Amino acid sequence: MSDAYATTDRLVSAESNVYDRGLDATIALSVVGFALGMVTLVGLVPLDAGGSALTGAFATLLAVVVGAVGISGLASYTGVAPITSQRVRGIGIGLVVSAVSLAVLAVALPVTMATLLGVVLLVEALALVAAGATSRAGVVDTEPNMSAGLLAGSVFGAVGLAFGTVIGGALVGFGSPLWAVVALATGAFLLAVTVLPREDVGSTASPALVVATLGLVVVTGVVGVGWQWNPQTLSGGFTGSAVIPVFLLFGTLLSAWSAAKCRAGFGARGREYGAFLVINLNAFLMVAVMATIVLFVTLKGVGYAVHGITVGALTLLVVLSPALVGAVQFARSPAGTSDWNTGVRQLFRVLPLALVGSLGTVLAGVLLTGSTLRYAFTYVVQVNRAGETIDTAITVTPDATVGTLLLIAPALLLAVAFFRAFGSLRSVGTQSARTGSVRQAVPTAILGLVALIGCFLVVGPSPFGLPLGGTLGFAAVVAGTLAAGALAVLPLAGVLASNGSSLAASAQDEAPLFTLGVFGGLGLLTAALVLQPVAAVNPLVGPVNLVPAVALLGAVASLAVAVLTTAARRGSEETITRRLLAEETRLGLVGAAGFTALVGLHVAVTGVSFTVLGVSVANEGSLSWPMVMQAYIPLGLEPGGIMPAIVGTVWLVVGATLFAVPLGLGAAVFLTEYAEQGRFTALVEIATNALWSTPSIVFGLFGAAFLIPRLGGDESLLAGMLVLGFMLLPLVLITSREAIKSVPNEYRDASTALGVTQWETIKSVVLPAAMPGVITGVILGVGRIAGETAPLILVLGSTLNATNAVDVVGGFRFVARPPFVVNDALLTASASLPTQVWAVIAAGVSGSPQMGWATAFILLMVVLTFYAVGITARTYFRRKLDYE
Amino acid sequence: MSDSINTETSTDAQASTGTQASTDGESPGIQTTAGESEERVREEWTQYQFDGAAKLSVEDLNVWYGDDHALKDVSMEIPENSVTALIGPSGCGKSTYLRCLNRMNDRIKAARVDGSVELEGTEIYDSNANLVELRKRIGMVFQSPNPFPKSIRENISYGPRKHGDINKGLLARLFGRDDTEAEAELVERSLKQAALWDEVSDRLDDNALGLSGGQQQRLCIARCLAVDPEVILMDEPASALDPIATSKIEDLVEELSKEYTVVIVTHNMQQAARISDQTAVFLTGGELVEYDDTDKIFENPESQRVEDYITGKFG
Ligand SMILES: Nc1ncnc2c1ncn2[C@@H]1O[C@H](COP(=O)(O)OP(=O)(O)O)[C@@H](O)[C@H]1O
Numbered sequence A: 001m002s003d004a005y006a007t008t009d010r011l012v013s014a015e016s017n018v019y020d021r022g023l024d025a026t027i028a029l030s031v032v033g034f035a036l037g038m039v040t041l042v043g044l045v046p047l048d049a050g051g052s053a054l055t056g057a058f059a060t061l062l063a064v065v066v067g068a069v070g071i072s073g074l075a076s077y078t079g080v081a082p083i084t085s086q087r088v089r090g091i092g093i094g095l096v097v098s099a100v101s102l103a104v105l106a107v108a109l110p111v112t113m114a115t116l117l118g119v120v121l122l123v124e125a126l127a128l129v130a131a132g133a134t135s136r137a138g139v140v141d142t143e144p145n146m147s148a149g150l151l152a153g154s155v156f157g158a159v160g161l162a163f164g165t166v167i168g169g170a171l172v173g174f175g176s177p178l179w180a181v182v183a184l185a186t187g188a189f190l191l192a193v194t195v196l197p198r199e200d201v202g203s204t205a206s207p208a209l210v211v212a213t214l215g216l217v218v219v220t221g222v223v224g225v226g227w228q229w230n231p232q233t234l235s236g237g238f239t240g241s242a243v244i245p246v247f248l249l250f251g252t253l254l255s256a257w258s259a260a261k262c263r264a265g266f267g268a269r270g271r272e273y274g275a276f277l278v279i280n281l282n283a284f285l286m287v288a289v290m291a292t293i294v295l296f297v298t299l300k301g302v303g304y305a306v307h308g309i310t311v312g313a314l315t316l317l318v319v320l321s322p323a324l325v326g327a328v329q330f331a332r333s334p335a336g337t338s339d340w341n342t343g344v345r346q347l348f349r350v351l352p353l354a355l356v357g358s359l360g361t362v363l364a365g366v367l368l369t370g371s372t373l374r375y376a377f378t379y380v381v382q383v384n385r386a387g388e389t390i391d392t393a394i395t396v397t398p399d400a401t402v403g404t405l406l407l408i409a410p411a412l413l414l415a416v417a418f419f420r421a422f423g424s425l426r427s428v429g430t431q432s433a434r435t436g437s438v439r440q441a442v443p444t445a446i447l448g449l450v451a452l453i454g455c456f457l458v459v460g461p462s463p464f465g466l467p468l469g470g471t472l473g474f475a476a477v478v479a480g481t482l483a484a485g486a487l488a489v490l491p492l493a494g495v496l497a498s499n500g501s502s503l504a505a506s507a508q509d510e511a512p513l514f515t516l517g518v519f520g521g522l523g524l525l526t527a528a529l530v531l532q533p534v535a536a537v538n539p540l541v542g543p544v545n546l547v548p549a550v551a552l553l554g555a556v557a558s559l560a561v562a563v564l565t566t567a568a569r570r571g572s573e574e575t576i577t578r579r580l581l582a583e584e585t586r587l588g589l590v591g592a593a594g595f596t597a598l599v600g601l602h603v604a605v606t607g608v609s610f611t612v613l614g615v616s617v618a619n620e621g622s623l624s625w626p627m628v629m630q631a632y633i634p635l636g637l638e639p640g641g642i643m644p645a646i647v648g649t650v651w652l653v654v655g656a657t658l659f660a661v662p663l664g665l666g667a668a669v670f671l672t673e674y675a676e677q678g679r680f681t682a683l684v685e686i687a688t689n690a691l692w693s694t695p696s697i698v699f700g701l702f703g704a705a706f707l708i709p710r711l712g713g714d715e716s717l718l719a720g721m722l723v724l725g726f727m728l729l730p731l732v733l734i735t736s737r738e739a740i741k742s743v744p745n746e747y748r749d750a751s752t753a754l755g756v757t758q759w760e761t762i763k764s765v766v767l768p769a770a771m772p773g774v775i776t777g778v779i780l781g782v783g784r785i786a787g788e789t790a791p792l793i794l795v796l797g798s799t800l801n802a803t804n805a806v807d808v809v810g811g812f813r814f815v816a817r818p819p820f821v822v823n824d825a826l827l828t829a830s831a832s833l834p835t836q837v838w839a840v841i842a843a844g845v846s847g848s849p850q851m852g853w854a855t856a857f858i859l860l861m862v863v864l865t866f867y868a869v870g871i872t873a874r875t876y877f878r879r880k881l882d883y884e
Numbered sequence B: 001m002s003d004s005i006n007t008e009t010s011t012d013a014q015a016s017t018g019t020q021a022s023t024d025g026e027s028p029g030i031q032t033t034a035g036e037s038e039e040r041v042r043e044e045w046t047q048y049q050f051d052g053a054a055k056l057s058v059e060d061l062n063v064w065y066g067d068d069h070a071l072k073d074v075s076m077e078i079p080e081n082s083v084t085a086l087i088g089p090s091g092c093g094k095s096t097y098l099r100c101l102n103r104m105n106d107r108i109k110a111a112r113v114d115g116s117v118e119l120e121g122t123e124i125y126d127s128n129a130n131l132v133e134l135r136k137r138i139g140m141v142f143q144s145p146n147p148f149p150k151s152i153r154e155n156i157s158y159g160p161r162k163h164g165d166i167n168k169g170l171l172a173r174l175f176g177r178d179d180t181e182a183e184a185e186l187v188e189r190s191l192k193q194a195a196l197w198d199e200v201s202d203r204l205d206d207n208a209l210g211l212s213g214g215q216q217q218r219l220c221i222a223r224c225l226a227v228d229p230e231v232i233l234m235d236e237p238a239s240a241l242d243p244i245a246t247s248k249i250e251d252l253v254e255e256l257s258k259e260y261t262v263v264i265v266t267h268n269m270q271q272a273a274r275i276s277d278q279t280a281v282f283l284t285g286g287e288l289v290e291y292d293d294t295d296k297i298f299e300n301p302e303s304q305r306v307e308d309y310i311t312g313k314f315g
């Protein structure tokens, strides 16, 4: 490094001095002020808070800051996460100093929040002036340019114009044109102050002036909390409680920018640091706005929304199981090998497991001791403009009943996950002729059962009065179930009965039984299970239902096999053996999860609950969440359920997506891969863009006037789905086209050169590579349509406070005439969340405003859930394309 | 129309004559690169005699891109189980010619092909030609490595899987009839043939984009070999690679020529001299100027222009 560089280095960044520290503190104070601006804007802390409320607020702030800085400092000091940047250290110290000073002021002086905020602005302004003067006087070494530049000048000129307008209006009134003179003069003054002097004065003096003005106005109470300004030309007005936080946000942003320029010594580096800070605070503002919206809606609605949640501990345990598996997987991932971070990473890796484990233990404790966990709280409901406090609680009971849906979903998820992880067990172990013939017979048996299901579906269980279902169907169900049971225990029996030298050897020898047992058993049992309701039979063995009993047997046997192979794996050394045993463990887990799902499925299709050892699986589970699961509206203060609206919204989104995605994607494939690029494709592009910009109410009108007469004449769920689908279509088309276009041509060339046809190429290379882009489009589109209100008011029927949900799945009926499948549920009116919110809050239709807020909260959750699903899918496809 | 081709500036006195000769599209003079001397192509220069059967015979092949006549009356026979090198300055139509051999030009909308190409006596430009079968028999490796964004294993088995030779679908897996073993064998055989096995055998399930450039190119060769072709077309396969990776590819090409007919485009004359059995020289304007034994072309070419090109007078 040359001497010149060494010198600059020491002057500006290496050696800390009062100038640098002071400016770091100024930046830190701006950050604190910015945060306070947002907190007061949202109303978390009122602006007129004083005394203990104010002290409390600043105590909290102090705790947050000291905690954050303290942890980071500790991490840095111990070398866990070293912080070397002087600037970051300075800002850290500055944060603590600012928080302490503010807290001391809040305790010592009899002031309100608003005054304190004004003081923050004044201090900032003073610091800026001091920094500019120090630099100008040459006390510190800086590299200012000739001028702060025209861009900064025009920004401050515009600010001056706005200030001048307000000041002029206040002094001489808007009646005479004199106010314009004042405005212009102020603007020109600030422009001149910014542009004319050297950069260190220009870019500190004007922000200092602006910030000081804002601060003074607030401190002197010219704009106080109760201040109000209602310009005659505006129907609305400005209040102090909204204006002061905005002053603060603006002022702190400005002083952060200016202080950052000073801190980096002006010039190119100063601009860099200034821009960096402003951009970061802006990005922070984005996140904060999002967080604020979610937080605000949550605060308003969550109390009402979670009123009276009661859930059985076992149900929670079942729901927790995928998280447990995920946590185990996470903990098993390699922790890296290098020095200090190995330990930290290992800790980090087991953390989720520890968390889920402790939760699980608590739940198991609830279950075993029969005690109840209860978290009681209150919330306020507005009734005739008076607040009424409602007591409620969230309760975990030792109830050992599990609802079918909450059993099937996690079990199926796990089964699929384990199956995906499973590779292959072919050519492992000894193939015997007998297993070979059984292997051949299983698909035939499954096909036979499926054929029977088909027959009974078409002709009913007792055609022409013949009790075929009760006899033939019954026999088939029993035979299939017993065979499935035999298959399911095959792996376990095989391993135990095998005379291999060790457990590992036996397991390896009997590998063919694993695939046969698990896949054959699952397939056969599923077919038998579906045959039951179709043939209207439900075989019993004594008091127990046959099918779920066998499924349970299968689950237990598979789990036992998984445990056995894991144990064998611990004792074996060879990599190959270990790998094979791991495959067998996965297969065992597939069986365990799959058969468990079948227990749930049995209860779901037959409606008969299944109980064993005090644990029962039933259609009515032990989860009770009145707001989400019930469908009534309160007359008193009890919260009403909005289940029909949730179901309606979910079906609308699902239906619209099912309609729009295949169509949009198909059109995109045609337009980009097949169609000749030219006038026609350009025309389609213009049309799609126009369709995307079409206001939603127009879609609604189209649906009401065109679709509804053709769909039975009444407002209906189907019409809603189609209208939302039409709205989604253009976005899916546009994003899919872009995604397909951005797939490199090399992939297509490579595939074509291998002799693969165009369609196969699109399917196997182009679409997978385009998938993340396509999903991004669907995510954006779903976000738009899920909350769409206007068209739904016109076409959905928008039943308010509905008492029952549309039963789309149950609505399907098979008929012997075309169109063969009909669904009346799709043609009925439905409720939906956005229309419900609109009706309750905007139109004031029944229910308290809290009901509306709670509905909005749930709508937000539903949309975020769709969002999460989309992001997970996109991550999955991206991972497949990436090479990390 | 040929001004755009004259991008090379040369101090050679012949530069101006070459340019003048080619500015007049109607004149019988030929287009030349700056620095090229003028001469007429003689038919016998391209009549290469060899023992054994011809794998591919090309007759009067012409290609136009719109109005641009990119390949003019090319006729040549390519012998079986040998390496044929195509050399020439850039833009002279080597890639165009190569793409004609497996009908990849069909994918270029502007391209029009006229003439005949026969694979073992069967016309591939027949309207009933089965493109799938054709491209299975004539594989291609591109200039820049272009593996699919899939695992190494999937890259290799992609072709056979799409052709239905390997079945690994969900149903096949459930009923235990999948071809996992066959696939494993195929992957191993192809990667060994492409001299890549030792480097990737323990990470077959990793994404192919994580390989180095040279490894990716050998993967592409392995992918091409996996569909069991008879002819392999390579378009400057080593031009994007470093010297070590290049020498690996060169060794590989020599190895492959024992079993396959290899046609390789290269920009690098030493490379052509090292690895090929016969060499075809294309010169500006899309003409095949000379085609003969590699030794003959490099030691004693008939054409003055070819000699100038080989000795580096222009290029
Ligand atoms: N896809 C295409 N569309 C239009 N012209 C093309 C295309 N590909 C090649 N050409 C033209 O054909 C001529 C020969 O190109 P090419 O075969 O790529 O040469 P080489 O491979 O010898 O460098 C060039 O003039 C080039 O501009």
Ligand SMILES: [Mg+2]
Pocket (backbone or CB within 6 Å): B094, B095, B096, B235
């Ligand atoms: Mg080329």
